[in-house]
Amino acid sequence: xxxxxxxxxxxxxxxxDNNRGIDAVRDFAxxxxxxxxxxxxxxxxxxxxxxxxxxxxxxxxxxxxxVEAASSELEGRAWPVLGVHxxxxxxxxxxxxxxxxxxxxLMQAGIDVAAEYVESGDALALKSGRPHYEVDDxxxxxSNDVMRRAFDHGAALECAVQLHAEASEDMxxxxxxxxxxxxxxxxxxxxxxxxxxxxPTPSVMSDKDRLETAAERGEPxxxxxxxxxxxxxxxxxxxxxxxxxxVRWLLENGYDEAIEIAHVxxxxxxYGIDTEATLERDG
Numbered sequence: 294x295x296x297x298x299x300x301x302x303x304x305x306x307x308x309x310d311n312n313r314g315i316d317a318v319r320d321f322a323x324x325x326x327x328x329x330x331x332x333x334x335x336x337x338x339x340x341x342x343x344x345x346x347x348x349x350x351x352x353x354x355x356x357x358x359x360v361e362a363a364s365s366e367l368e369g370r371a372w373p374v375l376g377v378h379x380x381x382x383x384x385x386x387x388x389x390x391x392x393x394x395x396x397x398x399l400m401q402a403g404i405d406v407a408a409e410y411v412e413s414g415d416a417l418a419l420k421s422g423r424p425h426y427e428v429d430d431x432x433x434x435x436s437n438d439v440m441r442r443a444f445d446h447g448a449a450l451e452c453a454v455q456l457h458a459e460a461s462e463d464m465x466x467x468x469x470x471x472x473x474x475x476x477x478x479x480x481x482x483x484x485x486x487x488x489x490x491x492x493p494t495p496s497v498m499s500d501k502d503r504l505e506t507a508a509e510r511g512e513p514x515x516x517x518x519x520x521x522x523x524x525x526x527x528x529x530x531x532x533x534x535x536x537x538x539x540v541r542w543l544l545e546n547g548y549d550e551a552i553e554i555a556h557v558x559x560x561x562x563x564y565g566i567d568t569e570a571t572l573e574r575d576g
Contacts, residue, residue, distance in 0.1 A: 295325040295540055299369055299568035301556050302326060302536040303496045303515035304455060304484045306334045307363065308522040309355040317522060317533040318363045318371075325537035327369035328560075328568050331360045332420050332455065332484075334522075335378040336403075342389075346402025349377065353410055368573045372566065375407040376420030376443065379457050382436055383424060397435035401442040408446035417564055418482075419443050422457035441470060448475030453563050455482045456493065468492035480563055485519055494563055497555075499531055499539045508543060508551035513559040516540075 294300070302321065307314055321329065333356040336343055341352050353375045363371040377400045385396035410416035421443035423436035440456070447454040454471070458464070461483075468478035469492075479494050486495030488506025496515040497507045507514040516539065518531035543552050560566050 294327060294368055294572070295537060296544070298540070298552065299328055299556050299572050300326045300537050300540050301328040301330070301369075301516070301560055301568055302518055302520075302533070303330050303482070303560075304332055304374070304517035305329060305520035305533065306522050307331050307356075307359050308334060309339070309359040312522045312524055313533075314359060314522065315362055315366060317520065318366045321533040321537065322367055324534045325540065326533075327367055327572055328556075328566075329360075329363055329367065329371040330374050330417065330455075330564075331356065331363060331371050332374045333376070335380060337381070337384060338523075343381075343399060343403060346399070346406045349403040349406050353407060353416070357410070357415055369568060369571050372417035372564075373410070373415070374418045374420050374455055375410050375416045376455070377403040377407070377439070378420070379422040379424055379436055379439070382432055382439070383428065386432060393429075393431040393435040396432075397438050400439045404439065404442050404446065408450060411446070411450050411452050417566070418453040418455060419446060420455045420457065422455075422484075423459070425457065425459040437470075440467070441474065444471040444474035444476050444481075447471065447480060451480075451565075453480040453482055455484050455496070457484055460485075460487070462487060462489050462491065464490065464492040466492070479513065482515065482563060484517060486514075488514075494559065499535050501539070501542065504539055504543065504551075505546075507555075508548040511550070511554075513562060514551075514555055515559050515563070516555050 360373045385391040481493035483493040484496045488503040
């Protein structure tokens with residue numbers, strides 16, 4: 294731990310079969326990390342080429358298993374975040390010959406299955422979004438429909454929805470869609486966010502410039518690495534030790550309040566989790 298504080302990485306991936314897996318969790322814990330939100334890897338990265346919504350169960354079950362193993366390494370715990378990566382739509386349309394509406398139906402079915410795990414208490418939140426790159430209008434529309442399905446479940450289950458989406462500092466329209474579905478818009482989390490965002494809650498990539506911006510704003514935010522656990526792309530995102538190291542850096546620079554916001558207040562408001570109560574403290 295760092296000064297007896299909870300330290301949460303809001304978004305990272307662990308490979309249940311290969312690569313670093315639990316060793317990455319041990320690295321995180323060794324430098325003071327205590328809590329993790331583990332997002333399932335894209336289905337095709339785990340060898341699953343889904344034909345039906347039920348086909349995603351293998352991805353979700355394997356993620357839940359490694360999250361249980363991760364929790365045993367932490368002074369806090371880990372939680373699964375389950376869903377369908379929005380990049381799947383391009384794989385379905387461009388490589389597998391799906392029409393956009395057919396791809397939408399399959400991806401919505403996968404979201405429906407992920408929601409079952411949230412309802413049963415086996416997962417904490419859902420993941421959805423839309424491509425962060427240019428796509429045809431019909432693919433964009435289908436992707437937005439998938440995301441709206443996630444918001445429907447978020448409203449019904451009163452859970453958060455993490456979004457993988459394009460770089461933006463203003464996603465008020467998306468937050469409005471969630472609110473129209475019955476969700477509290479602060480429960481929409483924009484992963485890979487900059488330090489400034491209107492609409493959803495930003496899950497800020499933990500480089501110093503972005504964190505300084507977020508800390509100085511004083512608004513709710515989370516911290517993440519988007520660690521992908523892929524040795525073929527070692528420099529693609531941040532390593533598992535980054536969030537604890539950035540917490541130390543924030544402390545050294547007097548941003549104590551920002552640490553409380555990112556690791557205690559915002560997780561409670563967005564996900565309903567108590568990072569302090571779930572922390573094992575000596576004595």
